[in-house]
Amino acid sequence: MRIGELSERTGVSRRLLRYYEEQGLLESTRSLNGYRVYEERAPRVVLRIRALLDMGLTTRTIASVLPCVREGSEEPIDLEMCPDLLATIRREVAALDARIDELERNRDSLSRLVRV
CATH class of the missing domain: 1.10.1660.10 (Multidrug-efflux Transporter Regulator; Chain: A; Domain 2)
Structure with missing residues (x-):
């Protein structure tokens, strides 16, 4: 096609x-x-x-x-x-977890600003 x-x-x-x-x-x-x-x-x-x-x-x-x-x-x-696939997926999950933590910190900081 x-x-x-x-x-x-x-x-x-x-x-x-x-x-x-x-x-x-x-x-x-x-x-x-x-x-x-x-x-x-x-x-x-x-x-x-x-x-x-x-x-x-x-x-x-x-x-x-x-x-x-x-x-x-x-x-x-x-x-x-496949070889290395599990390690790749674990790395990606860890990166997502780190990103989620960062986003939660950012949200909390912004939330504190509007409560003031």
Whole structure:
């Protein structure tokens, strides 16, 4: 399928699809006229990328996670525990925890200002 069809099927803009390719998350080949051509599994890959982005992962981290996704699963994200995957996920959870702590401190500081 071409990029327009992939965009329509996934609801993801052509620009973002090209970005995912640049980041090594999505693959295409080129037709004789230079158009991008995607495999039939591409919509599933894009939905996985979107799900991982929604979890707060960066595209760099997603590139290391995607090879660990089980193909053929009905779940968008069904992971095999590839080497280093558990450590990657733990790092991401720790980073999110630190960010939550920071946001709570910021909220508390702002709340104190309006109570004065």
